[in-house]
Amino acid sequence: MENCKEVVTPIAINCLIDVDEVGQQVDSTKYRGLIGSLLYLTASRPDIQSSVCLCARFQSNPKESHYKATKRILMYLKGTINVGLWFPSDSKITLSGFSDSDYTGSKLDRKNTSGTCHLLGSSLIAWNSKKQARVTLSTIEA
Structure with missing residues (x-):
């Protein structure tokens, strides 16, 4: 490679x-x-x-x-x-967070995957990604 x-x-x-x-x-x-x-x-x-x-x-x-x-x-x-990942010592200390979701993104089971990330200054301090546990069959159930 x-x-x-x-x-x-x-x-x-x-x-x-x-x-x-x-x-x-x-x-x-x-x-x-x-x-x-x-x-x-x-x-x-x-x-x-x-x-x-x-x-x-x-x-x-x-x-x-x-x-x-x-x-x-x-x-x-x-x-x-x-x-x-890079953690510079001179970055401004502000906490910010972002989230996103891909509605029915999985072709196998039609479940959503959502994720978040949190930054302190310009450094990533926490993030996650999670696949939903259940799939509803209609919007009325949701």
Whole structure:
């Protein structure tokens, strides 16, 4: 992957990773090792957290499509080698927070994923991402 083409996003915008029943099987030990390494890296690179966790869902039965998605994360990392968490000492101390949700973003179970992040000055101090527990069948139930 040292000579790979660099990409600007860790996962393709129109890519919906789901259970691949007919895809080519890949070595699960190699796939789990790659996912484990990427999960370790998310401590300093929260920008890949969502993509890595999405790929980690398929560790028990990885297919070629899942492996290609993890390779794309590596191509993204190659192009953003100088990106990571940075905590400068001279930043202005203001607390701010942001949130977002992707309504029925999961193709598998139609559940929403929402997330928040909190910044102290220009430094990220807390963030989360959560998939909803239930799906309603109509807006009246909601």
